[in-house]
Amino acid sequence: MRRLGWIYLIAIFTFIFLPVIVLVLFSFQDSRLPVPPFDGPTLKWYVQVINDRSMMEALRNSAFVAFTSAAIALLLGFLAAQGLSRVILPGSVLMRGLLIAPMTVSYLIIALGLLTVFNNLGIRPSLWATGVGHVVINLPLCFAILFAAMGDHQKNAERAARDLGASELQVVFLISAPMLKPALLAAYFLSVTFSWDEFIIAFLLTRFDVTLPVEIWSMLRSGLSPATNAIGSIVFLVSISLLVLLEITVFRKPKS
Amino acid sequence: MTADVSLKSIQHSFGTFQALKDINLTFDAGEFVVLLGPSGCGKSTLLAILGGFLTPTSGHIKIGGQDMSRVPPKDRPTTTMFQDYALFPHMSLRKNVGFGLQMRGQSKKERNRRADEMLELVGLLDKANHKPHELSGGQRQRVALARALAVSPDVLLLDEPLGALDLKLRRQMQDELKAIQREVGTTFVHVTHDQEEAMSIADKIIVMNQGSVEDVGTAEDVYMRPKTLFSANFMGELNTLPPTQGEPATNTVNCVRPENIGQAGDVSMGQAVLENSAFFGTYHRCHFRSTGNDKTSYIANFPVGTVPQVGQEIPLFASNIITLETDT
Amino acid sequence: MTLEHEERRRAFGFVAPALIWTCAFFLIPFAVMALLSLAHLEGRAIIQSYDLGNYIKIFTEPSFFKSIVVSLEITLTVTVLSVLLAWPLAWIIATQVPPHYQRLAIMLAVLPFWTSYVVRSYAWALVLGQNGVVMQGLIGIGLLDEPIQIMATRTATVIGFVHFFVMLLTLTIYSNLIQLSPNYARAAADLGASGWQTLRHVILPLTLPGIMTGAFLTFVLCIGDYITPQILGGNNELTMPQLIMLQLGRRGDFPMASALSVVLMAIVTLAYAATARWLKMERV
Numbered sequence: 001m002r003r004l005g006w007i008y009l010i011a012i013f014t015f016i017f018l019p020v021i022v023l024v025l026f027s028f029q030d031s032r033l034p035v036p037p038f039d040g041p042t043l044k045w046y047v048q049v050i051n052d053r054s055m056m057e058a059l060r061n062s063a064f065v066a067f068t069s070a071a072i073a074l075l076l077g078f079l080a081a082q083g084l085s086r087v088i089l090p091g092s093v094l095m096r097g098l099l100i101a102p103m104t105v106s107y108l109i110i111a112l113g114l115l116t117v118f119n120n121l122g123i124r125p126s127l128w129a130t131g132v133g134h135v136v137i138n139l140p141l142c143f144a145i146l147f148a149a150m151g152d153h154q155k156n157a158e159r160a161a162r163d164l165g166a167s168e169l170q171v172v173f174l175i176s177a178p179m180l181k182p183a184l185l186a187a188y189f190l191s192v193t194f195s196w197d198e199f200i201i202a203f204l205l206t207r208f209d210v211t212l213p214v215e216i217w218s219m220l221r222s223g224l225s226p227a228t229n230a231i232g233s234i235v236f237l238v239s240i241s242l243l244v245l246l247e248i249t250v251f252r253k254p255k256s
Numbered sequence: 257m258t259a260d261v262s263l264k265s266i267q268h269s270f271g272t273f274q275a276l277k278d279i280n281l282t283f284d285a286g287e288f289v290v291l292l293g294p295s296g297c298g299k300s301t302l303l304a305i306l307g308g309f310l311t312p313t314s315g316h317i318k319i320g321g322q323d324m325s326r327v328p329p330k331d332r333p334t335t336t337m338f339q340d341y342a343l344f345p346h347m348s349l350r351k352n353v354g355f356g357l358q359m360r361g362q363s364k365k366e367r368n369r370r371a372d373e374m375l376e377l378v379g380l381l382d383k384a385n386h387k388p389h390e391l392s393g394g395q396r397q398r399v400a401l402a403r404a405l406a407v408s409p410d411v412l413l414l415d416e417p418l419g420a421l422d423l424k425l426r427r428q429m430q431d432e433l434k435a436i437q438r439e440v441g442t443t444f445v446h447v448t449h450d451q452e453e454a455m456s457i458a459d460k461i462i463v464m465n466q467g468s469v470e471d472v473g474t475a476e477d478v479y480m481r482p483k484t485l486f487s488a489n490f491m492g493e494l495n496t497l498p499p500t501q502g503e504p505a506t507n508t509v510n511c512v513r514p515e516n517i518g519q520a521g522d523v524s525m526g527q528a529v530l531e532n533s534a535f536f537g538t539y540h541r542c543h544f545r546s547t548g549n550d551k552t553s554y555i556a557n558f559p560v561g562t563v564p565q566v567g568q569e570i571p572l573f574a575s576n577i578i579t580l581e582t583d584t
Numbered sequence: 585m586t587l588e589h590e591e592r593r594r595a596f597g598f599v600a601p602a603l604i605w606t607c608a609f610f611l612i613p614f615a616v617m618a619l620l621s622l623a624h625l626e627g628r629a630i631i632q633s634y635d636l637g638n639y640i641k642i643f644t645e646p647s648f649f650k651s652i653v654v655s656l657e658i659t660l661t662v663t664v665l666s667v668l669l670a671w672p673l674a675w676i677i678a679t680q681v682p683p684h685y686q687r688l689a690i691m692l693a694v695l696p697f698w699t700s701y702v703v704r705s706y707a708w709a710l711v712l713g714q715n716g717v718v719m720q721g722l723i724g725i726g727l728l729d730e731p732i733q734i735m736a737t738r739t740a741t742v743i744g745f746v747h748f749f750v751m752l753l754t755l756t757i758y759s760n761l762i763q764l765s766p767n768y769a770r771a772a773a774d775l776g777a778s779g780w781q782t783l784r785h786v787i788l789p790l791t792l793p794g795i796m797t798g799a800f801l802t803f804v805l806c807i808g809d810y811i812t813p814q815i816l817g818g819n820n821e822l823t824m825p826q827l828i829m830l831q832l833g834r835r836g837d838f839p840m841a842s843a844l845s846v847v848l849m850a851i852v853t854l855a856y857a858a859t860a861r862w863l864k865m866e867r868v
Contacts, residue, residue: 005672005676005680008673008676009673012673013693015669015747015750016750017695017696018717019707019708019711020695020696022710022711022716023707026710033715034710035710036716036717076601076602076605077602080601080602080603082598083595083596083597083598083600084595084598086594087588089592089596095599095603098603098606098611099602102606105852106808106825106848107808108808108809108828108848109614109808109845109848112617112832112841112842112845113613114613116613116616116617116838116842136606139602139605139606152340153340153342156340156342157342157344157345159342160344161344161355162329162330163308163330164359164403164407166330167359168594178344178346179344179345179346193698197700198701199701199702199811213700213702216700217811220702220706220815224709224713228703229710231703232700232703235700235703236699239698239699239700240695240698243691243698308587309587310587310588311586311587311588326586
């Protein structure tokens, strides 16, 4: 039984890590094809990618869309969670359902819907259009995380603050936001990651100012190359750094 | 700061459920009022109406002579001390206590001075820089009190503030609460379902049941001379005496508290057998069964050293008989 | 106006911006798309004919209908395989790893989650290709004489998907497992159950909510994904998203793409209804 467990563990971890290891390892490949045998290491593909202007442009675009759309989604989701956790409104269940609904719809359908409407209105595909789509997909996430984090404890503290004379804005900034800091940061970080990594909405709703996943996609069409491994490794490194940063700043608070 | 309160024909419904039915009450300035009743009796609804969290369906509230029925919580001369204290977890005690003054635009220096003064009143000045999670339950309760009093309200509303504490601490906090109320002179309106707590702190007890006021008075009034059977039962244990033979049937009933039954007294209750007894420190709680036709059972508290043997038959007498109308 | 009305008005003010956003950029676009699915293409012009022509075509023409079958087959295979692989991993982490290291272990187990989605599919293309490490490795140790074709087959698509969803399901099942009181296992053991019986009759049924939540997520994300089948599966057989993209790209046939999307959406809704109903039944 015990041995079986170990065999399973080794097999599953190999499965999970195999693509990542291959990706990173062959980004240091010397020859033009990222397949065995490994003949590196070299950093030349990293140099090539970093000097690739359209790639760096796409990286900046992605970062811009990710940070902006995540901020809007967070703000809207936070306000909605605040409102719906405060009192029971007529139609509360319906409103919650509507806000969560985009989470169960595939990104392709959301993208297609927006594309249809934007076409009809004569709005050109752009980074802004992509950002709008990314808010649509991240708003349910932010709302759900924050709504779950607002318990009775939170509600009572807000009520006490109002009783002591705080205005709506003072309640939000002095009580709700500080109390929800971990949930706010987690929701923001997840939203940034999802937007940063999102392909299909960005693919259908941008034309010239593409985002990073779209740029990588077009790179794939010209075949396998260690340069793709290099940019993939960079993206992975950025995500992991953000994750570690979040883990250290938010969730590793001294307990007592 | 203190003010009187008057409630006139207050009614409140949640949908079809009538939570409060025609409440008329007045509290004097500086009085310690306790709203007492079982859960669901409407006492917390009444407190929420006083605090401005609910508008009554009909009726008027006056505080210090001014109509407050439609004034939001933050503009009322009341503050509420919540059941779970609702301390702000990310602020130090000093900031918590000074929060209300900060909202009123007082300078940092001024509000810190006042916060420290309040913390000293509740004996927690040495912990002014601590966060709420570092405190025990009783200490949190004191901070909540200090925070609510720091803005000098005319009326302080306390929503079962001692409910989360264990029994020993609760008794200790009752005494402290009473002492602090005497010192600041503010009108306190305190909600509880614990009749011992009510008796130990209240100047005026208001017994509530099913949305109505059953009884109003001092602890002694409501215990010794309750106005209704509900009130009498809620305030303590009660024995019901069987109707006297031969008298015409009435809608009144005679009751007697366990400590008023003994081997001597005003009225004879006939012979009874002691079935068992238990020692309670200052008295024995004895179960008797009448040997008459009715076989009524009684509970009597006998002083230590005067308890008969189990199975022994003795004559019982009652004093301080309470005559009450039955519900019919 | 009473104080409660005032409270509600304020609360609604907080919810309104998010509702407006969701209506404007989600609900209305979907309605427009549903309406468009009733139109058809003539040359390059879209004619609004309000008929079910596109839907009839989807369910009668084999090339269209097959994509529904392919998508469902792939999605169900992936969901089942992912649950089977993820459950033991989640269980080992939740019960065999010391509590102090569990957070680290679970983060490690889902680390590749954080690679870019496009890049992850590309990485599998590298691994599974004719010259990739798997084939070279198998030939190297003598298990194969020459490489077999995995890339551009359904197998490659399924492997790519399972990789992603094993991580997702490990998370949902793990969070379900750690919420269970250890007293369940103790009570079962106390009543004479063996370790295996406890697992089979007590722990496994208690993790069904986590499994179902994760399985539903897997279903939704898998059936709607374009990248993985496009990169790993190739164009030999098309999934629904691939077919939708084909309609858009080749002819600009928005009405047909919309109709396919509505069908896709309907399938997901059915899956949701089944899951929700099943979960509700379990709870009673």
